[in-house]
Amino acid sequence: MIKINYLFLVSLIYLFPINISCAQSKGAATLPSLEGKNILMVYGGWQGHQPDIFTERVSKWLISEGANVTISDSVGVYTQENIMNNTDLIIQYYTQGKITKEQFEGLDNALRNGIGLAGCHGGLADSFHESQDYEYIIGGQWVSHPGGIIPSYDVQIHTSNDPITEGLQDFVMKDTEQYYMHIDPNNKVLATTSFTKDQHDWIEGAVIPLSWKRYHDKGRVFYLSIGHAPKDFDTYEAWELLTRGIKWASDSKYQPKENLVTPIYSKN
Numbered sequence: 001m002i003k004i005n006y007l008f009l010v011s012l013i014y015l016f017p018i019n020i021s022c023a024q025s026k027g028a029a030t031l032p033s034l035e036g037k038n039i040l041m042v043y044g045g046w047q048g049h050q051p052d053i054f055t056e057r058v059s060k061w062l063i064s065e066g067a068n069v070t071i072s073d074s075v076g077v078y079t080q081e082n083i084m085n086n087t088d089l090i091i092q093y094y095t096q097g098k099i100t101k102e103q104f105e106g107l108d109n110a111l112r113n114g115i116g117l118a119g120c121h122g123g124l125a126d127s128f129h130e131s132q133d134y135e136y137i138i139g140g141q142w143v144s145h146p147g148g149i150i151p152s153y154d155v156q157i158h159t160s161n162d163p164i165t166e167g168l169q170d171f172v173m174k175d176t177e178q179y180y181m182h183i184d185p186n187n188k189v190l191a192t193t194s195f196t197k198d199q200h201d202w203i204e205g206a207v208i209p210l211s212w213k214r215y216h217d218k219g220r221v222f223y224l225s226i227g228h229a230p231k232d233f234d235t236y237e238a239w240e241l242l243t244r245g246i247k248w249a250s251d252s253k254y255q256p257k258e259n260l261v262t263p264i265y266s267k268n
């Protein structure tokens with residue numbers, strides 16, 4: 001594990017330029033600041049997702065926002081109470097892999113005490129499949145990406161009445177994976193994606209959540225299914241969703257808990 005500082009980041013600088021829009025939306029302006037917050041980034045697992053590059057890019061942005069960033073390439077950090085007790089938010093990008101009972105309990109306790117958890121793609125929802133308790137935290141699991149890398153797919157903003165999505169329009173992702181997921185139907189869904197018959201005709205018209213927010217006890221959980229490759233975040237709306245979700249999830253220690261349970265099934 002390394003303690004990252006500004007000088008370290010200078011060596012990484014400008015490798016992954018961030019796509020900046022000239023338009024600053026209201027949603028971004030009303031989200032909590034990261035200034036002075038302690039953020040733990042945990043990365044690893046399947047290397048095809050280039051977790052180190054994702055971590056470099058996001059950590060550089062976090063530092064620019066005034067956060068204190070600690071980076072670990074092992075989920076063993078979840079057992080280190082001196083770090084966990086001084087963390088506001090965990091950002092995990094760890095595909096597949098395993099988590100021990102002690103490591104899971106460290107993560108679980110962190111959220112129960114109000115630490116947030118944010119992440120994307122397989123780094124949060126294709127992790128530790130032997131742990132149903134872990135899957136209970138996230139609220140959704142990747143099960144397929146029909147066709148693998150496909151030319152394009154559409155993203156629909158499901159609710160604009162949220163600072164994470166406010167001002168964003170529907171958009172298109174190109175040359176990347178579209179996640180088909182099994183979802184907790186009580187998540188508060190922020191954005192969705194719909195499937196065509198191009199890959200599997202039996203899922204034509206299926207609508208699957210692409211981004212959601214929820215709580216695990218006192219801790220905020222934010223998830224976005226975009227993020228197969230670092231270039232995915234060159235798409236303005238994808239980067240906005242990720243960074244706004246990170247900001248929202250960073251504040252659960254400091255704000256009253258909301259009720260985000262949003263069931264979609266009711267008795268007919």
Ligand SMILES: [Zn+2]
Binds near residue numbers: 049121122177227228
């Ligand atoms: Zn992927």
